[in-house]
Amino acid sequence: AQAAVPVSTEKMTLPKHECQRITRLKHHNHRFTTALEVLEEHAGYLQVGQKTDSRARAFRRAACSLKALPHPLTNVEEARTLPHVGTHSLSVIQDILEDGYSQEVQDISDGDFYGTMQLFTGIFGVGSATARKWYERGFRTLDDIRNDSTLSLKKDQTIGLELYQDLNTPVTLAEADIIQEMVRAEVQKLLPGATVVLTGGFRRGKTKGHDVDLLISHPTEGKETGLLSAVLAKLREKDLLAYETTSANTYDPSSVSRKEYTLDHFERCFSIFKLDKSLISSNQNTKQAPPSPVGAVQQGSSRPDLLHHKDKVSLERAGGTASFLDEEKTEEKTWIGRRVDLIIAPASQYAYALVGWTGSKHFNRSLRLYADNEMNMKLTNHVLYDSVKNQYLPASSEEDVFLHLQLPYREPAERNC
Ligand code: 8DG
Numbered sequence: 001a002q003a004a005v006p007v008s009t010e011k012m013t014l015p016k017h018e019c020q021r022i023t024r025l026k027h028h029n030h031r032f033t034t035a036l037e038v039l040e041e042h043a044g045y046l047q048v049g050q051k052t053d054s055r056a057r058a059f060r061r062a063a064c065s066l067k068a069l070p071h072p073l074t075n076v077e078e079a080r081t082l083p084h085v086g087t088h089s090l091s092v093i094q095d096i097l098e099d100g101y102s103q104e105v106q107d108i109s110d111g112d113f114y115g116t117m118q119l120f121t122g123i124f125g126v127g128s129a130t131a132r133k134w135y136e137r138g139f140r141t142l143d144d145i146r147n148d149s150t151l152s153l154k155k156d157q158t159i160g161l162e163l164y165q166d167l168n169t170p171v172t173l174a175e176a177d178i179i180q181e182m183v184r185a186e187v188q189k190l191l192p193g194a195t196v197v198l199t200g201g202f203r204r205g206k207t208k209g210h211d212v213d214l215l216i217s218h219p220t221e222g223k224e225t226g227l228l229s230a231v232l233a234k235l236r237e238k239d240l241l242a243y244e245t246t247s248a249n250t251y252d253p254s255s256v257s258r259k260e261y262t263l264d265h266f267e268r269c270f271s272i273f274k275l276d277k278s279l280i281s282s283n284q285n286t287k288q289a290p291p292s293p294v295g296a297v298q299q300g301s302s303r304p305d306l307l308h309h310k311d312k313v314s315l316e317r318a319g320g321t322a323s324f325l326d327e328e329k330t331e332e333k334t335w336i337g338r339r340v341d342l343i344i345a346p347a348s349q350y351a352y353a354l355v356g357w358t359g360s361k362h363f364n365r366s367l368r369l370y371a372d373n374e375m376n377m378k379l380t381n382h383v384l385y386d387s388v389k390n391q392y393l394p395a396s397s398e399e400d401v402f403l404h405l406q407l408p409y410r411e412p413a414e415r416n417c
Pocket residue numbers: 199200201202206208209210211212213264310356357358359360361362364381
């Protein structure tokens with residue numbers, strides 16, 4: 001049941017920072033934002049090395065402004081008054097207003113480059129740099145990658161190819177709940193009183209996601225030490241893991257004053273769970289959710305399969321349309337691979353970790369920018385540091401974090417920018 005999105009035609013000025021606004025999953029301007037998100041993604045594919053993706057970010061910020069608008073945009077003049085809507089985004093908005101679609105966006109999403117990059121970056125362990133290298137070498141399909149013996153694939157990429165279909169089938173909320181319960185059961189057996197919270201997109205109200213983000217903690221500081229490896233040992237024993245890579249806690253309190261403060265230093269594990277298919281109600285995974293609101297790009301697109309990269313993949317390139325839904329192919333194994341992130345946060349950092357791992361990624365970026373620019377504070381997934389008072393600001397809840405930042409509290413569902 002989708003709640004109606006409240007409409008207001010009241011003239012309004014959006015605050016500059018995304019974290020100062022309410023941004024819900026459903027809003028009034030999907031026809032523009034889906035187009036801008038194609039451009040954002042495309043710009044990300046073109047980006048070289050570590051260079052900041054300023055072009056991608058510009059499209060994202062324009063889309064965020066439109067998402068926060070409490071009514072459908074009907075004229076380009078209003079778009080001009082919105083924060084972070086640059087000339088390029090404006091021209092796309094204008095095209096959609098005038099013609100119902102943007103030819104530029106259409107050409108990009110129909111193009112070989114964009115489609116191939118979506119396909120390759122859909123492989124677990126493959127980022128845009130690797131994908132582009134492969135594209136430039138002439139690879140176009142997953143089989144091109146699989147069949148080239150000169151490529152030395154990393155362990156995560158190998159499993160990413162193997163489980164491509166699993167990992168590109170959206171995780172449902174029901175599956176996320178099952179995985180959370182599995183982990184909670186193990187965690188609480190090992191450490192009574194420990195907590196396991198579903199964060200990421202699901203906490204923000206999404207009903208599908210690319211992974212399951214679980215934040216693990218214990219109310220007593222220090223009790224969480226050693227928990228992750230013990231949990232992983234149990235899961236391994238039960239043969240529930242298809243892949244795991246763990247990073248130790250590298251948190252250094254002094255790092256907040258250095259440039260690396262945006263990094264996350266929690267002990268964590270990026271894994272792939274084997275989720276037994278018998279635990280999932282049948283055909284849940286093959287059933288496609290209804291398409292999202294018709295966007296400009298969708299109209300007349302010859303390749304609707306490429307529109308929402310995280311939800312759908314190009315079936316033909318992924319190895320045949322039939323195989324995606326073909327029971328025979330998947331019947332070989334009794335489980336479906338699901339990406340799971342496990343993060344361990346000590347009690348004193350828990351509130352900041354919860355904000356950080358709830359996202360959205362862009363909301364967090366906005367929070368950090370706001371903290372820095374408007375409050376002279378450094379926000380990380382671990383702490384908030386007041387650079388004027390020269391002190392850390394402890395928080396025991398998300399509400400505390402927003403209070404320190406002098407921001408109205410935003411529910412997770414309102415952080416979908
Ligand atoms: P999705 O999985 O449904 O596609 O969306 P999501 O849940 O919003 O994205 P995510 O990639 O799973 O990230 C969840 C949050 O975790 C997001 O706000 C970014 C945050 N995050 C960190 N550190 C790290 C990190 O090191 N890697 C990743 N992937 N995410 C991180 O705070």
